[in-house]
Amino acid sequence: MINIAIVGVGTVGCSVAKILEENRDLLNARAGKELKIVKGVVKNLSKKRDTNIPLTDDIDEVLNDDSIDIIVELMGGVEEPYSVVKKALEKGKAVVTANKALLAYHRYDIQNIAGDLPIGYEASVAGGIPIINALKVGLSANKIMAIKGIINGTCNYMLTKMIDEGVEFDTILKEAQELGYAEADPTFDIGGFDAAHKLLILASIAYGIDAKPEDILIEGIEDINQDDISFAKEFGYSIKLLAISKKIDENIELRVHPVLIKNDQMIAKIDGVMNGISVIGDFVGETLYYGPGAGGDATASAVVSDIVEIVRAGKSSPMLGFKKPFKSENLKLLPTEEIESKYYLRMSVKDEKGVLGKLAQTLGDSNISIDTFLQKPINHDEAMLLFSTHTCLEKEIKVAIKEIEDFDFVKTKVSMIRIEE
Helix, strand or coil, rough: CEEEEHCCCCCHHHHHHHHHHCCCCHHHHHHCCCEEEEEEECCCCCCCCCCCEEEECCHHHCCCCCEEEEEEEECCCCHHHHHHHHHHHHHCCEEECCHHHHHHHHHHHHHHCCCCCCCCCCCCCCCCHHHHHHHHCCCCCCCEEEEEECCCCHHHHHHHHHHHHHCCHHHHHHHHHHHEEEECCCHHHHCHHHHHHHHHHHHHHHHHHCCHHHHHHEECCCCHHHHHHHHHCCCEEEEEEEEEEEECEEEEEEEEEEEEEECCHHHHCCCCEEEEEEECCCCCCEEEEECCCCHHHHHHHHHHHHHHHHHHHHHHCCCCCCCCCCCCCCEEEEEEEHCCEEEEEEEEEEECCCCCHHHHHHHHHCCCCCEHHHHEEECCCCCEEEEEEEEEHHHHHHHHHHHHHCCCEECCCCCEEEEEE
């Protein structure tokens, strides 16, 4: 028998218990041993939970219990769960976690502490989509050339509704909160941080690169409005929050931000709360992974898959996919200012002679040329300008935007969205 303890018995923890109970015979047959949850750890014993798991509020009860084989960490947060995971590994217990924030900051620390002990974390990225296993095993023959992921269902739901129904950001955010897709404080989702944590995990598996959230470009969807969506529709684009990695020579590009992406790309067709991840390998080409990225049952499905694999394998596979450091290529994180992209710009200006000429000159001075252009009247003396550029460097567009915002005829902050080809 394999004894399991769950630390943090919330929605996902209750779903894990439900799956292990309802699919008991199937899972025991696949694992080759009986799987049993013997204890759950919670902070508030008086809170009602939809489970019959024996509960305690003392973490040491499970950490010091030599009969417990696997600790499932579902706490949330960073430093407290890191302490729990570290102690569990030091006690010789295997660990399964769904905690992307923990792994965004401590994945290499955990790998070093674990040694040959198994660590499962399929549920940390894209819920029920088995993307971790796909990168570690299914695509292990390939150099990963690019990853483009819609890996935050809240943002994808909101952008889909804004595009399809013409609603404004504030309206759809309130609806998403009422439906439970967005938290009361939605910053972690709509600011791009949730997706960034997940991207860093994928990048470690794909490239063996150690980066923290503070090292990469992260922007959210807060500034997108119906003018941006009108431009996107006019020129055949969708707007998505994408987590992007690219291998460019010996550099790895990592970034999370809204993009304009052509409607004929596979990733552009993923709508609503669903997640989708496109992975391009040097030999396999493009593969696409689609499914529910959140929710108790979907996340619990991934947690249980890790439990079964740990029991079935009877040994550890390398946590981040590398048995030894990847030194055949000296891969480095590309500085943000060296990113190359096409860009979309939106600004409100005085409707007077010479404005377009000055803007074109300013962009030209930064080696930026205009590709497409729209002008929308706001009132008798003000207009909204919407245009896209040809490819340029991030540092060039930033310099140009700063200079444009200094013109007295520019009435608003310049809004910018990158265009992903």
